[in-house]
Amino acid sequence: MAEVFTNLARSTLASGITAGASSLTVQSGDGNALFPSLGGSDFFRCVLFKKSTGDIEIITVTARSGDVFTISRAQEQIGNAAATAYAFD
Numbered sequence: 001m002a003e004v005f006t007n008l009a010r011s012t013l014a015s016g017i018t019a020g021a022s023s024l025t026v027q028s029g030d031g032n033a034l035f036p037s038l039g040g041s042d043f044f045r046c047v048l049f050k051k052s053t054g055d056i057e058i059i060t061v062t063a064r065s066g067d068v069f070t071i072s073r074a075q076e077q078i079g080n081a082a083a084t085a086y087a088f089d
Contacts, residue, residue, distance in 0.1 A: 001041040009034040014067065019085040023070050031067035038064050045075065048088055055086045 011030035017023075026035075036044050038061070046069075048057045056078050063070035073085035 001043065004036040004038060004042050004044045006034065006036045006044070009036075011035075013088060016089045017087065019073075019087045021071070021073075023068055024088075026067050026069070028067060031064055031069070035061075035064060035069075038062070046071075048086070050086060050088055052089070055084075055088075057084065057086050057088075 011026040011034060014025040014027055036042075038044070044061050046059050046061055048059060049055070057074060058076040058078065060072040060075045061069045062072060074083040077083045
């Protein structure tokens with residue numbers, strides 16, 4: 001299992017996700033263009049940010065097929081706040 005990195009990759013969600021979602025889709029074309037390819041048990045981390053409330057969530061991306069990411073939610077504590085999965089628009 002290896003953590004893979006891409007510096008400063010940034011996108012927006014193509015559609016909202018619930019707090020229990022196990023996948024998300026980024027804007028068309030951004031997955032292949034901006035985010036790393038994964039093989040075997042590779043993974044990368046992402047930060048989800050909700051502009052309207054300031055909610056932040058760190059996720060682990062365990063698979064990527066184009067613009068669709070398979071994710072594990074609420075992976076790290078942020079400051080004094082507990083690791084929490086949020087709904088994102």
